[in-house]
Structure formats: structure tokens, C-alpha cells
Amino acid sequence: MSTVPRPIAPRPQPLDDVSKAIIEQLQADGRRSYAEIGKAVGLSEAAVRQRVQKLTESGVMQIVAVTDPLQLGFFRQAMIGIRASGDTRVVAEKLAALDAVDYVVLTAGDFDILVEVVCESDDELISLLNAEIRAIENVVSTETFVYLKLQKQHYNWGTR
């Protein structure tokens, strides 16, 4: 039995510790000044700015506002597993176009697509499921996981 030649992955950039430190600073506060970050990581202000620019331009990182659904009156969140027929990419696009859908991923496994939805109420969730999601062509079945408590947030993830 021969070993399978493992294709060297197009590993983008082996981030050095300084860039990791910069990212950590900006994960704590995306508006922290370059000068302040520079002090923390031991670099000049201009150097920090250059690195941040590269990191954002290359798509490694972006600095954005993220909102809390609960604070905006969307008390009901859920993950919905979807089984679909036909081209699942087309189904995923239609799902992504829905207002209440904030997350769509094509998966391998018992579900073809996972979507996260954000609703104001149970009623909205019900009509979303019935009138919108199940109405999409090639959606075969759905399974809903209503959120009880968010324990760890997606965008808090860092560079490990």
C-alpha cells in the first residue's frame, strides 16, 4: 500500500507572532489606534498600519461592526438543518437571500445545508419555516434546533 501524495495545501501565510498579536488587539477593540497597538506589540505606528493594511487587503482579517440580535429585538434564533435535492448550491443561494437568514453553509452529512435564522418571535419562525424555507424548490425536509443559550461566539475566534 503506497502513501497518498498529500498535495501541499496553498497555505497562505504563516502569520508571525507580531501579526497574531496585532490581530488579538483588534479582536478586543477594532478601533484601537495603531499607535497604541504599536506600543503593545513593540512596533512603530507606521509598521502596525502597514501590517493591518496587508492583513485586511489579503482577506486574512476584516474590521467590522457585529450586532447582537437579542439587543435588537430578535429573541428567537435557530439553526435549521436542510435536506435538499437537485443542485444544493441553488437552494443555498435562495436561502441566503432570505432576510431572516444570517448564515448559510453547504455541508456533507445528514444535512445538505445548515442555515442560522434570526426571528423576532416564535410566530415569525413558524411562518419562516412554512412559507419561506419549505417553499423553496428542492427543499425536501428540515430539522430545527432552537437556540436556548449562546455560549461562545463565532467571531471571537482568533489565531489559536
Add this chain to the structure above:
Amino acid sequence: MSTVPRPIAPRPQPLDDVSKAIIEQLQADGRRSYAEIGKAVGLSEAAVRQRVQKLTESGVMQIVAVTDPLQLGFFRQAMIGIRASGDTRVVAEKLAALDAVDYVVLTAGDFDILVEVVCESDDELISLLNAEIRAIENVVSTETFVYLKLQKQHYNWGTR
């Protein structure tokens, strides 16, 4: 191991159009200057600054750096549905403490907990499942949904 800060007031203020517009600006670019935002939404720099401060202090919004796992060499992502016995909150805490786990939510439905994981390779995913996740007390069974394509991102969600 980061717990999501709970909102102080379960009293969601209905955002006016100006604040929504400000949030949209910052969702496009979290570092956009207050002056520039002011021009776009028709407000003075100081007024924008005050509103942004309120929005962040009240937890409605936060401005942070978010990173792209793929760009950092984490080519394998998955959602894992977990069935657990005992106090699922305790299990969820232990899951959230894992390095490779970037998202944890307690749910009602066929799974008790959903976690999203970020791995460098299939091998890492396998050992994560076997050595880490299934090793946690009261984890009864798991079901894995390997990501094929991320279609819509969580933090792009706005104010509807």
C-alpha cells in the same frame, strides 16, 4: 474560553433609521471615521461619536476584527451536533474551552448542543472528535457536518 457577555437590559431599544445607517457604515468598514459617517448619515462628527459609544456600551454592536480560517490555514470546518446527558451547560462550557471550537450554542431539538470547529486537516478533526469532544463527560453521541462551502456569513447580518 470566552462566554458571550449577556445583555444588561432585556429592553431592546427600537433603533431609529440614523443609528441603523451608522451601523451599516461600520459593517462595511469598522474603521471609517466618525466625520465621514456623519457626512453619509447627515449628522455632526460628535453626534455620530456619541451614538456609536452608546451602541457599543449597551452591547447592541461591537467593532472587532474577524479572521478568515481558510486564510489562516484552517481548511477543515465542521458543525457538530452533540447529544449530552446531565447538565448540558457544564458540557457546553467544556466544549467552549477547546481551542478548535469557535462556536457553541445550547439548543432544543434532536441535538442538545451545536459546536462549530476549525481544524487544519481531516486528521485534526478526527482526533478532535475522538480524543477531545467524545472524551468529555456526558457527551453521549455526536454527528458531524463537514463544511463544503460557506455561502453567507454570520457577522454580515445587520439590522434587517
Add this chain to the structure above:
DNA sequence: AGTGAAACGACCGTAGA
């Protein structure tokens, strides 16, 4: 890739409608 310095622009506190 990094520093330093000077001009410019953004940010912050405070005062006042």
C-alpha cells in the same frame, strides 16, 4: 520591512441651543 518627523485630519471634552 522598518523608523522618524512634519502636516494634516480625526478624536475628545466641554459649552451651549
Add this chain to the structure above:
DNA sequence: TCTACGGTCGTTTCACT
């Protein structure tokens, strides 16, 4: 809650290492 304004600090550009 907003505008106005002055002091301070951050950002930008550039010349240089």
C-alpha cells in the same frame, strides 16, 4: 440629543535605513 469649537492625539506621507 444635537452642534460648535479648541486642544490633543492619531494618521498620513515621505525621506531614509
